[in-house]
Amino acid sequence: MADEAKAKIPERSKKEKKEKKEKPAQEPKAKSAPKKKIEGAALIGIDVAKDDDLAEWYQQVLTKGKMIDFYDVSGCYILLPASYSIWEIIKSWFDAKIQTIGVKNCYFPIFISQDNLQKEKDHIEGFAAEVAWVTKGGKSDLEKPVAVRPTSETAMYGYYAKSIQSHRDLPLKLNQWNNVVRWEFKHPMPFIRSREFLWQEGHTAHLTLEEAGKEVLQILDWYTGIYEELLAVPVVKGRKTEAEKFPGAEYTTTIEGFIASTGRGIQAGTSHCLGQHFSKMYGITVEDPSTREGGEKKPPVFVQQNSWGLTTRSIGVMILTHGDNKGLVIPPRVADIQVVIVPVGVTAKTTDEDKEKLYGGINKAYEALQKGSAWDLPLRIELDNREGYSPGWKFNDWELKGVPLRLEIGPKDLEKGVATFSRRDVEGKDTLPLESIATAVPELLLKIQSDLFNRASEAYASHRKIIREWDDFVPTLNNKNVCLIRHCLGEKCEDEIKAMSARTTAGDSAAEDARAPSMGAKSLCIPFEQPDGLVEGDKCTNPNCKDVAKKWVMFGRSY
């Protein structure tokens, strides 16, 4: 399946290109009757279970949790503050990292001339079907239409050729945070597959392949950090097979996520070594170092290039991973509101004096919390003093929005010198002493963060099966797993595996995944961490393949 929301052009593999079909985009389904009402769900809450209808659940969680709102251009979504703030945290974290290796931010135009876009045949071939074209300015037809960038290689590398004149201009490391457009005709899905999305795209040029390769892995580590440390989402690091790498790249490294509800893999971010493929097409050269050092004059050398991208898809993966039947579950490290304080225990009989006492105590706790910090940043706290809403309504509201930690403070809590707390990620309540609130709350947030990651990590690990016999392959996929198999790394063999694993009849899991097209498994990556048990001479797991296995390769149905 093509992945228009994937991080970069290199993510569109040769295979995907072949498979692209033009279907009209389907609008998100209008609210249909939910399959099953959740027992006791509040009116404001989610009224369908995540396991019953993931698509409907996702739509409700996003809109009721105020992450996005729908929009009247198909495939485009409004990113509300609750989701945009997560993107800002990712941005700020990643910017600090890439600055340490000398990457500078910049901005290239959104429009690409037809001539320039078409200069590189492979490139335009990969995107031609989904480029949005501006053909009119006001009422006049443009003399030459301009493309809205689907990615910026063709916008940027002309500048690279011009500005890199000498080894002194290397390395050149630029990054952009911008919007790109891929006019897909497939079923759109907020964050996961949208016609416009936000991303960063890094483009660097180096003198040596070794230096470029070091950076590729450094960036992949930071992408892993965004998922695992910030979003509490586990990923598997690896390299793409030849069939799945970006055509023209020297090699593609990737992090692969997993959506447990559907058992499908999802590409989470890619960091590519482009080698000299683009520099040769754009003529990005420097003098050969040996010539410079007084040696025999040699022809100029083409620079070694990398490109790497990560998109707002990451937010969708986070939501799909952690969300539950009550709504969003936001990991504390990226939550716009980490802690909400809800006053409780006020009744019609509560005297003004008692109220004053209560609010005095609550304000004291609020002030103490403002001195607390987590992940070297001040705590982000909301005091919910809204009138006219019951505490129960407020609980539901904040649960829907995924706030990681709720503190309930009532007269009885104050008497005991405690706050009652409820973690969003687990059931039940407990108390913490008010006097140590500024340290107890950050500790809880750290615990929630690591628990979220550990649970997701266990779920991924338990659905990542090592398969030694072909006969186990499709049934294992059907049970919502991804599979590691011994593989020959052959392109044709991958095609066969895909065809052989495509669903022909509705299986056990058809109900849960009804909207997903019947799809075969593709290779997700060659994990860097290889299981044991591959010995020389082992055959490829595909029974129709005669080749020997070279690597354990992770296969799966995917987004």
Added chain:
Amino acid sequence: MADEAKAKIPERSKKEKKEKKEKPAQEPKAKSAPKKKIEGAALIGIDVAKDDDLAEWYQQVLTKGKMIDFYDVSGCYILLPASYSIWEIIKSWFDAKIQTIGVKNCYFPIFISQDNLQKEKDHIEGFAAEVAWVTKGGKSDLEKPVAVRPTSETAMYGYYAKSIQSHRDLPLKLNQWNNVVRWEFKHPMPFIRSREFLWQEGHTAHLTLEEAGKEVLQILDWYTGIYEELLAVPVVKGRKTEAEKFPGAEYTTTIEGFIASTGRGIQAGTSHCLGQHFSKMYGITVEDPSTREGGEKKPPVFVQQNSWGLTTRSIGVMILTHGDNKGLVIPPRVADIQVVIVPVGVTAKTTDEDKEKLYGGINKAYEALQKGSAWDLPLRIELDNREGYSPGWKFNDWELKGVPLRLEIGPKDLEKGVATFSRRDVEGKDTLPLESIATAVPELLLKIQSDLFNRASEAYASHRKIIREWDDFVPTLNNKNVCLIRHCLGEKCEDEIKAMSARTTAGDSAAEDARAPSMGAKSLCIPFEQPDGLVEGDKCTNPNCKDVAKKWVMFGRSY
């Protein structure tokens, strides 16, 4: 003159709309023979004087100073790290300010459906001539073309109508940092007038006009802060006349800058109170507060709205204001590199031991500086150890790039325990003691910042003339001034003044401003700070106008 790079739609006044003409965009002039070579200019430097040919100077300063590079789509420019970093500093400063009043960042789609854009007739009328339309996705014609946002009112206010249901949803305060496109057909100018530009657009909704009005002025103060405190560029605060305000706004407040080299005013940022104009069109209502409080049931009330925007034009104004014949002059507060250290005094005769001593001393100074700070941020320092370039070449290079402070450290300086320094904004050199370098350098930076502002402020003040007699008006404009005149505030009178002040023959200043079209003066603003000397019964300065003067109004030729 229409100002496509202006902050928001409201900046396009009714008058401007009438004046819009479709001319083919002119590409930036290819490097022509400079009019006059600057004496002693280095080869890498600017080879035309700012006063001789501002357009050519501007182009050279921008490209040689690495602020922008040209691009193969007309009216679009590459924002290189040197300029983008200034935008990031503005962004971070302004974000911190607006967060204090509860504004949240978000992201709305770049595409606007034709239906939605055309819903509001006045709005589309203001933009129809310059909207870029996407009509094709891949090879297919779109069923309905979509507009690339020229501004986001029509993208956002549908959501406002939907999400504002009760007074509890007010105020709603959203802001976006994004790119917008206005497909102008006039002569483009980097930063000042480009087809795509970056900006922030704030859109807020309030219950009362009073509350909205308070915010309008608060934002205008912060816009003033961006110009005066960060960019060291003086502005005049005021209100637009009825003729120049956004049609439909309750009122428009503005900050007006000044380009001394051409004597033209330039709109620098605008903050509008939209009143109920948009809320009535979009049906953004809440229950009447008196109904809620148990009073007689009244119809719902329309919310009061504001919108405010500031663009990358600000960077262009800064460059035009401070740049000189050596290149860029960047105010320290926004400079990506505030201080550069250049080792000097190394000759062919310098022994390795002496070199080691020198670089040891320089590294010590560099480390000491890294502990220094200015404007509550660590100093941004570059140590220029590049080999193969002479100190003189490096001096020119950093001057071209506008680095505010250069430290030269050689063996003799070390002996004396000093660093020689050269301020970018003034001629000459001086020394500072190395032992107090971490405090002396920040002090110098603060001094440079305030000197830059004060000089620009004096230049603006001395070119802002109070004119009491009509006969002085046009000659004063021709001498590169803006003029404050007693004015009736009548729209027809403004038209007359414009016509009467349009140049018909080349005046004294034609050489400097040769590329500017002959233009009349328009009203820039009604300054909040009014000169004395307007008494009741005073006539409007326009000799053909019979009305009495109501205000001092600032008129000028403008960008």
